[in-house]
Amino acid sequence: MYNYSRVDPSIVSFARGDVTGDKIPDNVYLTGTKTPDSPFIQNITLVVQDGRTGETRSVQLNENAGYNPTLFLGDFTGNGVDDILIRIDSGGSGAFTYNYVYSFVNNNPQLLFDFNVYNEQFQYDVNYQDNYKVKVVSKINNLTYLIDISLRDPEYLSEIYDANGKLKSPIEGFVNPLSGLYPVDFDSNGVYELLAYQKIAGRYNADALGYVLNTLVWNNARFVLQNQYVAISG
Numbered sequence: 546m547y548n549y550s551r552v553d554p555s556i557v558s559f560a561r562g563d564v565t566g567d568k569i570p571d572n573v574y575l576t577g578t579k580t581p582d583s584p585f586i587q588n589i590t591l592v593v594q595d596g597r598t599g600e601t602r603s604v605q606l607n608e609n610a611g612y613n614p615t616l617f618l619g620d621f622t623g624n625g626v627d628d629i630l631i632r633i634d635s636g637g638s639g640a641f642t643y644n645y646v647y648s649f650v651n652n653n654p655q656l657l658f659d660f661n662v663y664n665e666q667f668q669y670d671v672n673y674q675d676n677y678k679v680k681v682v683s684k685i686n687n688l689t690y691l692i693d694i695s696l697r698d699p700e701y702l703s704e705i706y707d708a709n710g711k712l713k714s715p716i717e718g719f720v721n722p723l724s725g726l727y728p729v730d731f732d733s734n735g736v737y738e739l740l741a742y743q744k745i746a747g748r749y750n751a752d753a754l755g756y757v758l759n760t761l762v763w764n765n766a767r768f769v770l771q772n773q774y775v776a777i778s779g
Contacts (some may be wrong), residue, residue: 560616564628573616574592577590586610587609590603591629591741593652606643606645610633611643613634620735621646621728628657631643631645641658644726645660646658664722668685670684672715675704677697679694688773694754720757721750741761753776756777
């Protein structure tokens with residue numbers, strides 16, 4: 546007999562809060578199709594049940610397959626109504642995440658943040674320099690950062706530099722797409738900002754040099770860059 550439970554969608558994440566703006570808590574779900582003997586979930590869908598009417602509305606996500614889908618409800622725009630932050634882990638070696646922020650005021654879904662748009666906007670150049678430095682240039686705001694790698698393993702450095710600290714040949718690194726998006730209320734005013742993490746990699750993905758941390762704040766119609774930092778491990 547065919548086991549329909551293997552293909553029927555089920556609830557994979559749940560949160561409760563007023564997302565429609567009528568001061569009545571709504572039920573917010575992510576549903577998806579679970580894979581037998583695997584944490585991989587497909588057909589992940591946002592579903593909002595209006596707390597006042599009981600009616601439901603679904604939104605198909607563009608990137609709707611991955612691992613550990615989660616929901617967070619919080620006000621990102623300052624209108625006093627909860628928005629919906631969705632995170633899905635890609636599960637790949639790059640540890641990328643798929644992230645969306647939706648507004649659902651008056652049961653009208655509006656996409657406020659799309660990770661694909663973010664990844665297109667936030668681009669970087671990463672180049673090794675003489676004297677054990679790596680230069681990271683953020684193109685969106687034309688800022689430059691220098692990472693000192695002189696304390697790295699001598700064997701690692703000897704593959705890249707000669708005895709005088711000169712590059713043996715040009716080396717380009719890269720910055721990964723979004724690998725984490727977190728809600729943080731930096732100024733404690735009840736409105737959340739978005740803190741975006743992107744890993745800076747050297748010669749290969751596992752060669753982590755640090756992270757670019759971008760703080761995004763809502764500005765009337767879109768999220769804009771507020772602060773940017775480069776973080777390194779001590």
